[in-house]
Amino acid sequence: MNNSEWANKNYYADLGVSSSATDEEIKKAYRKLARENHPDKNPGDKAAEDRFKKAAEAYDVLGDDKKRKEYDELKALLASGGIRGGFGSGGAGFPGGFRTSTGGFDASDLFTGAGQGGGFSADGGLGDIFGGLFNRGAGPRQSARPTRGADVETNITLEFVEAAKGTTIPVELTGDAPCSTCHGSGSKSGHPTQCSTCNGIGFTSENKGAFGFSAPCTTCGGSGEVITDPCDNCHGTGTVRKSRSITVRIPAGVEDGQKVRLAGQGEAGPNGKPAGDLFVKVHVKKDKIFTRDGNNIQVSVPVSFSELALGGAISVPTLNKPVKLKLPAGTPDGRTLRVRGRGIETRGNTGDLMVTVQVAVPKDLDEKATAALQAYAEAEAESGFDPRANWAGKNR
CATH class of the missing domain: 2.60.260.20 (Urease metallochaperone UreE, N-terminal domain)
Incomplete structure (x- = not known):
């Protein structure tokens, strides 16, 4: 979910709380909705499943202080009419490029840099301006290094009784794991160097006319650090390809096609970043009796x-x-x-x-x-x- 999609969302309403709700009130509202509408409790109920997904999506944003701040800023900007006033017909030197036939605007233009009739590209268009406002550059400026490892999905097949009663099963995986030589840092010394281009903050600022915006630093990819003494084993990435075996606990009652998520069991992140998640897709054999x-x-x-x-x-x-x-x-x-x-x-x-x-x-x-x-x-x-x-x- 990127913030181009936030414009049409009302996450506070999805959780049934006010925009001034505390973190604890938001968490409590989410848990209540998740408990009442969980698919396990409402098998086959599409409406409950939709409410469960909306609540999860809302909590993903409102339960994160940084995302919530960005979301609130965007909604306040839209509510104030500041976007229409600045970029309406003839506004800010852009002749009518962002008004629709009804006099409104398509909020997605603010993030894609492709205004209707305006002909603005991602390079220097509104995508850069508003991407900078939320520290999320558009187009080619989204070159920040990954902040976590890749998610991994694998498949297992269970007997009917195993799926019904729950079981544990070993899973063999091959993927990126922390380098044992540099302990995942990518550096021989174990201490990456602060990026001199962005002074360690991970982004750089530019001015374009009346607008100022930020973008990920192209030198360090947004991490704020560079590897000046790369590890001989992993060549500075902090990860190496390895095979490993982990034991996965499958909960009782898992159904055919369901996925079990194991947080932090995916591929290791680069240069000591957190690992991704492992998703185990379960296939259940038909039983001769049940x-x-x-x-x-x-x-x-x-x-x-x-x-x-x-x-x-x-x-x-x-x-x-x-x-x-x-x-x-x-x-x-x-x-x-x-x-x-x-x-x-x-x-x-x-x-x-x-x-x-x-x-x-x-x-x-x-x-x-x-x-x-x-x-x-x-x-x-x-x-x-x-x-x-x-x-x-x-x-x-």
Whole structure:
């Protein structure tokens, strides 16, 4: 998210707080919304998922003092009309380049440097001016060195039961790791030198007419430091390619396609900068017995006609050990019975085991079984039982 997109956002409203809210009030509001609208708590609820994402995006900005200050400055500038007054038709020597057909303006022009009809490029256009205002240069001036390592994504495949119960699994990764020779600094001495161009502040200032703006220092890339004695092992980058194995804990109830984030387990940042994050995408194999519906587990169990007619107890599998399930006498074929608390547990919410009973009809009967069944059929007919008595198609 860059601040060209902030112009149309109302992050305070997304969190339900005022613009004067304290850091603690913002954090409290975010946690409440995240808890109420978390996808695990509202499976399949698109509206709740959207509210969860909006709250997370809002907190990412308002929960960071620097980003919040930039956001407030931008919204205040837009609200004051200062942009329209300075860059309207004929304003500041720019003949009508930033007014739309309705007399307004496209706020994205302020950050892209591509005004409608104005013909301004990123070099010297409004993107530079407003990029400087927020210390975020536009176009080719965005040459600052990375402030953290790259994020990494990897894939793992789990059995159904592993995903349902949670597990730990080793993951092999190859990527940038801190150089062991210079301990990630990139410098032989371990002490980078202050950049003489920007005097260690990471950016330089320029004036363009009536406007002053800043941009990342091109010498040090915005870091404020330069390596004058590069490490022989990493050549001054502070990182080397290495293979490593880490153990990833997969929480119970993870679904197929979900990603597990491990903060700081991605690639190492250059010259001692923080590492990126590791995202583990989970693929779940189909199970021969179980299927899943939210936190509930579904299983179909074959039974005999006599078990349904006379009732009794059958053994059914669960995620752990089998349990006994009582069948009431006269249970119809295809009925689903619930075993509470034997489903998937996520964040304190436990689902149920849903057992569907299905009659298994024998293909071959011995003489004794055949005789007994024929006797039963005769007794059934004498009792007046008609299996199609209430069937809609009986008289058609």
